[in-house]
Amino acid sequence: MQTTGHTEETDKRSWKEFLLNLFRLTAKPTVKVYHGYGHDNCLTVFGHVFKLSPYPRKKYRQHFLRNTLALLRLFLIKPFAGADVQLEWKGKQHNAKTDADGFFKFEWNDEEPFECGWFPVNVIASVNKKQIASSTGRVYIPHTTQxxxxxxxxxxxxxxxxxxxxxxxxxxxxxxxxxxxxxxxxxxxxxxxxxxxxxxxxxxxxxxxxxxxxxxxxxxxxxxxxxxxxxxxxxxxxxxxxxxxxxxxxxxxxxxxxxxxxxxxxxxxxxxxxxxxxxxxxxxxxxxxxxxxxxxxxxxxxxxxxxxxxxxxxxxxxxxxxxxxxxxxxxxxxxxxxxxxxxxxxxxxxxxxxxxxxxxxxxxxxxxx
Missing domain, CATH: 3.40.50 (Rossmann fold)
Structure with missing residues (x-):
């Protein structure tokens, strides 16, 4: 027979899942990597790690309520502070840690040849050396222009x-x-x-x-x-x-x-x-x-x-x-x-x-x- 406490816990979990699904949110840790950039031989990549975040929007119907809910979801976030983040570039690993806002930033020097264009970068978030999330972003290395x-x-x-x-x-x-x-x-x-x-x-x-x-x-x-x-x-x-x-x-x-x-x-x-x-x-x-x-x-x-x-x-x-x-x-x-x-x-x-x-x-x- 289920105990009262166990039933209440199940109900809370069910309500939480219902609300998360309603607003298309995920309580799984996620990494968001923004467009980074390079100059001379230095590269910069930044992003956030979240405990709670919205799923990307897939449908763009012009509907008042849908647009309002989609906007609200973008602010229903919970940053993941103190997570370890790793980025690999040309076989070398670079490390950083998220701040109180869940924000991380990598800055490192590249070695020749230094190619121009857009390149993928993979970022992994870990806690106690256990991977919790990963994501791929892109870094832009501009050509030498005026x-x-x-x-x-x-x-x-x-x-x-x-x-x-x-x-x-x-x-x-x-x-x-x-x-x-x-x-x-x-x-x-x-x-x-x-x-x-x-x-x-x-x-x-x-x-x-x-x-x-x-x-x-x-x-x-x-x-x-x-x-x-x-x-x-x-x-x-x-x-x-x-x-x-x-x-x-x-x-x-x-x-x-x-x-x-x-x-x-x-x-x-x-x-x-x-x-x-x-x-x-x-x-x-x-x-x-x-x-x-x-x-x-x-x-x-x-x-x-x-x-x-x-x-x-x-x-x-x-x-x-x-x-x-x-x-x-x-x-x-x-x-x-x-x-x-x-x-x-x-x-x-x-x-x-x-x-x-x-x-x-x-x-x-x-x-x-």
Missing amino acids: YVFISDIDDTFLISHSSNLRKRLWVLFTENARSRRPFEGVVRHYQLLAQSNTTEDAPNPFFYVSSSEWNLYEYILEFTAVNELPRGIFLLSQLKQFSQLLKTGQNNHGTKFTRIVRILQAFPHQRVILLGDSSQQDPYIYESIVQHYPKQVHAVYIRDVFQRNYEKVREVLNRIEASGVACLLFKHSDEAILHSVKIGLIAPSDAEKKLSAAQNEIPKMAQSF
């Missing part, structure tokens, strides 16, 4: 309404990574920049640096892939728990400066182009970057999405421009394409190919610069 592009995400290429809390949350909760839309023309601009002064098989590296949290990594990765934005490296902000959901994308601007500085230090010989928007702190962060690294920053692009900030942002960009860095405050990406033609980032012939026949005013408009 430029590095660093772009914000929300309201820079992804329409997010960051300056309006109600609209921002409505879009976040009711849309999904495949139904969200980029600004008109931004994909053309980014694709052209990826090929700027290089060849198709050796694109310029793109880094997407955002105040959005790592919770949204798969969401943003899916959006960029579906919309054919240049494949790149994501440097996002610290994980948020479910109780912090309404603050997503907020109050992480200080660390954004640090993340951008790391990229500039990793690629000291490339010219850097910064792309952001006027809704929050991008102009001020970029001004500080230019002050610290004036010889590396080649151009600054700010999308004008918040009219109330126009005059302040214009003043910031005037100061940046006075230091010798090309700047543009723009509403439509066609303006940015034309500016990129003007300063030599994009060849006029390449721009003409990307613009539609209805918009093909490059030869006439370029003369006005």
Whole structure:
């Protein structure tokens, strides 16, 4: 005969399994490996280990409730602190340990030959020398190109309404990574920049640096892939728990400066182009970057999405421009394409190919610069 205690324990376990299945969560340890990158002979790979995490989304039906639940699931996580993680690269093992947030980071030097491109890396998580989970990620080793592009995400290429809390949350909760839309023309601009002064098989590296949290990594990765934005490296902000959901994308601007500085230090010989928007702190962060690294920053692009900030942002960009860095405050990406033609980032012939026949005013408009 079953005891009362045993029955209660079984009931609790059944309810837990029911709730996990309802929200498509797993209580099994998991490893998430984000896109890493290499430069010179140094490689960097980072990720998280979780005790509780959502399964990847497979169906993208445009349904209010499905989209809301899918968004909520991304914040129903429990990090695995203190786990040992191992990465193998060219027969050598590298070791790290997760911090209180479940985050891990590998940095190591490679040996020649140092090939360029995307390469798989396998990461294993262990506790007391017993493997609990593993996952494969990818590390990108860019070709030696003239430029590095660093772009914000929300309201820079992804329409997010960051300056309006109600609209921002409505879009976040009711849309999904495949139904969200980029600004008109931004994909053309980014694709052209990826090929700027290089060849198709050796694109310029793109880094997407955002105040959005790592919770949204798969969401943003899916959006960029579906919309054919240049494949790149994501440097996002610290994980948020479910109780912090309404603050997503907020109050992480200080660390954004640090993340951008790391990229500039990793690629000291490339010219850097910064792309952001006027809704929050991008102009001020970029001004500080230019002050610290004036010889590396080649151009600054700010999308004008918040009219109330126009005059302040214009003043910031005037100061940046006075230091010798090309700047543009723009509403439509066609303006940015034309500016990129003007300063030599994009060849006029390449721009003409990307613009539609209805918009093909490059030869006439370029003369006005």
